[in-house]
Amino acid sequence: MELEDVPGVGAKTAERLRELDEPVETLRRGDVAAVASLPGISTGRAARIVRGAIRARHDDPGGFLATDRAREVSDAVLGLLQERAVTTHAKRRLATLYPTASASRIAEVSAFAERAREREIDPAVLDALADVSPVERPGDVTVRDRCLATADAETYREAQAAFPELSVEVVEDARGLADLARGYASVVALDEAFAGVAVEGDVTVDPRAVEHPEEHVPERTLAFFATNRASLRAAAAVHRRAGVEAPIELDTLEDALDDLAADGSVAGDEELGRLSTAVDDLDAAVSTAESVANDALRGAIEERDVTIEGADLLSLVERGAGVDSLLSRELADEYAAAIGAAREHVADALALRDDEIEIATRIFGDEPTYPVERREEAVSRLREELVAERDRRAAKRKRDLAGRLADLRAGATDLVRDALELDVELAVARFCEEYDCTAAERAGTGFEIEGGRSPLLDVAFDEVEPVDYGVDGVALLSGVNSGGKTSTLDLVAVVVVLAHMGLPVPAESARVPAVEELHYHAKSQGTLDAGAFESTLRDFAALAGGADAKCVLVDELESITEPGASAKIVAGILEALHGAGATGVFVSHLAGEIRGAADYDVDVDGIRAVGLEGGELVVERSPEKDLLARSTPELIVEKLAGESDDPGFYEDLLEKFGADGT
Known part of the structure; x- marks a missing residue:
């Protein structure tokens, strides 16, 4: 494709x-x-x-949902499915389900639905799914402490494409390589010609660097896993709780993620943490150490009575000596103790090793001076040593961790995708369980529904009365107001839509025709004007052509014009659809008049009204075949006749409805 x-x-x-x-x-x-x-x-x-x-x-031209009301029903059903998904991804995936006439697409979804219904619905799995989201691409990664070097123009272009995170530099010889080494923490030479060249600094030669990028840019791999860390952990939990096979070893993944911090750095390395803290705290520790030394000397001076003979004072003055000489002569021990305390503070505050303490000792000199001041060159030297060691260790740990994670990347993506797909399956499974769904058969020219319950009603599903209803061809459905005619049409539409999605339907059993289009015309809001009336007739004229592949559901079409004319018009439409072999149901309060106007024996089904109890209508929800249902006014007249001491008036009215009450 x-x-x-x-x-x-x-x-x-x-x-x-x-x-x-x-x-x-x-x-x-x-x-x-x-x-x-x-x-x-x-x-x-x-x-x-x-x-x-x-x-x-699937070579599907589309157009199955031919009217606004058909689309509304389909959208409502899809909404119910999406409500049972945990993740946004699953909701979006479910949006790709749609009713169709394509047998191959229906079979594809039916196979998926059967697998889905085998899933166990475990609340622990649903909880874990809440933290799963699709794998994201990490933002741009830029590494400034290392670079690639080459003397070849073609290699330069290849390296730029392969390593967008790094700077790629052109060098002519070893001298240029040495210059780069002074400006970068590490340099990777890409040319074989540089092998064996002695250059001061961290320089490696790797002509095949492109083949193992995680070695030189571990940040690329680490950024991917850091960006998706929470989702990967959640996906691993989904697989464990659901008991489904994972595409990678979960323990290996989780152990590696334990060593990865949220910002893509290496976690759990005490030595790396020590070095990082020492670099960050160096200036503060030295400043505090200066204060420690100066406070000690100040105290010693304040407590000491210093006596200087006149000849000694004269000698000091003649030699231009100052307080430092006085400290050296009178407070040498105290100064040594103060400097020792300062050095000890730096070593303890930064948790320095012995070799680092040796460098730190030079920060404060042995020559007495007051106030005590750091030696900046020694501070810089210690900082350089700590930074170099930190970066070396961080780079090594990054390379090691990236090496462990690199082979897991494809499997990690599949791990998340599988968890999200499981959410799609569980949404279908939950829908089928909550609405007592069963697979529908697609065959014949009519439909047959047993124990069907519409999920679109504004009542709890377990309170919905089951409906049995079947039609072979085109039928009229009669019944009292609020007796359930429209909800029966909705049920038929839901069953047809779900069956043509390839999904189970909310019924004990169901058979639907294999149709190419669903035409569901909702009840018109009042009489139409001439233009709208003409447009409606044109729609039904077009519908009658090729109607054998259509399912037509119409709710009270007679409301579009005057009752006398509408009965004749509906009768004509029924004749056209009947002749074309369509499947359909027309809800109407004029079923008797329409049947009388039609040129064939129209099937009339009715929702039987049992009566009125406490002002509430009591009906048998399943339509009865060959029944012209009584109207609500007739029921009210009948009720008044039974309650009246002088029922003559009411009995005369009942005769107008027909002696048999139909």
Whole structure:
């Protein structure tokens, strides 16, 4: 399948889709989240693109939902499915389900639904799914402490493409390499010609660096896992709790993630932590050490009575000596103790090793002076040593950890994807369980529903009365107001939509016709004007052509014009649909008049009204065959006749409805 073959995908959109690692495979598996991650593509458009790809793969022209009300029912059913998904990804994936006439697409979804219904619905798994989200690409990674070097123009271009995180420099010889080594913590020479060249600094020669990038840019791998760390842990928990096989070894992944900090650095390394803290705290520790030494000397001076003979004072003055000489002569021991305390503070505060303490000792000189001051060159030397050791250790730990994680990357992506797909399956499983669904048969020219319950009613599903109803061809459905005619139409529409999605339906059993279009016309809000009336007739004229592949549901079409004319019009429409072999149900309060106007024996079904109890209508929800149901006014007249001491008036009215009450 070419990307441009997908409906709604032009050249610009195809170019964006090619930014995905496997664009065709992404569309095939219905990964709406991946498509929506591309710049300029919204979630709604991504779902349309994926549905278009599905239609292209199944040679499906679309158009199954032929009316607004049919689309409303489909959207409502899809909404119920999406409400049972935990993750946003699963909601988006479910949006790729749609009713169709394509047998191959229906079979594909039916197989998926059967697998889904075998899943155990475990609340612990649903809890774990809450923290799973699609794998994200990390932001741009820039590494400034190392670079690549080459003397070859072609190698330079290849390295720039392969290592966007690093600076790539052109050098002519070993001298240029040495210059780079003085400016970067480490340099990787890409030319074999540099092998064996002695250069001061951290310089390695690796002509095959492109083949193992994690060795030289471990940050690339670490950034991916740091960005997706929480989702990977959650996905691992989903697999464990659900007891499903994971594409990678979970213990290995989780152990590696334990060593990775959220910012992509290495976690859990005490020595690296010590070095990092020492670098950060160096200036503060030295400043405090200065204060320690000066406070000690000040105290010693304040407590000491210093006596200087006149000849000694004269000698000091003649030699231009100052307080330092006086300290050296009179307070040498005290100064040594103060400097020792300062050095000890630096060593303890920074937790320095013996070799580092040797460098730190030079920060404060042995020559007495007051106030005591640091030697900046010694501080800089210690900082350089600590930074170098920190960076060396961090780089090594990063390389080691990236090496452990690099082989897990593909499996990690699959781990998250599998967890998200499990959420899709569980949403279908929950829908089927909560609405007592069963697989429907698609055969014949009519439908048969047993124990069907509409999930669209505004009552708890377990309070919905089951309905048995079947139609062979086109039938009229009669019944009192609020007796359940419209909800019966909704039930039929729901069953037809779900069956043509390839999903189970909310019934004990169901058979639906294999149709190409569902036409559901909702009740009109009042009489139509001439233009709208003419447009409606044109719609039904077009509908009658090729109607054998259509399911037609109409709610009180007679309200579009005057009752006398509407009965004749509906009768004519029924005749056309009947002749074309369509399947349909027309709800009408004029069933008797329509049947009388039709030129064939129209099937009339009725929702039987048992009566009124406490002002509430009591009906048998399942339509009865060959029953012209009584109207609500007739029931009220009958009730008044039974309650009246002089029922003559009411009995005369009942005769107007027909002696048999029909």
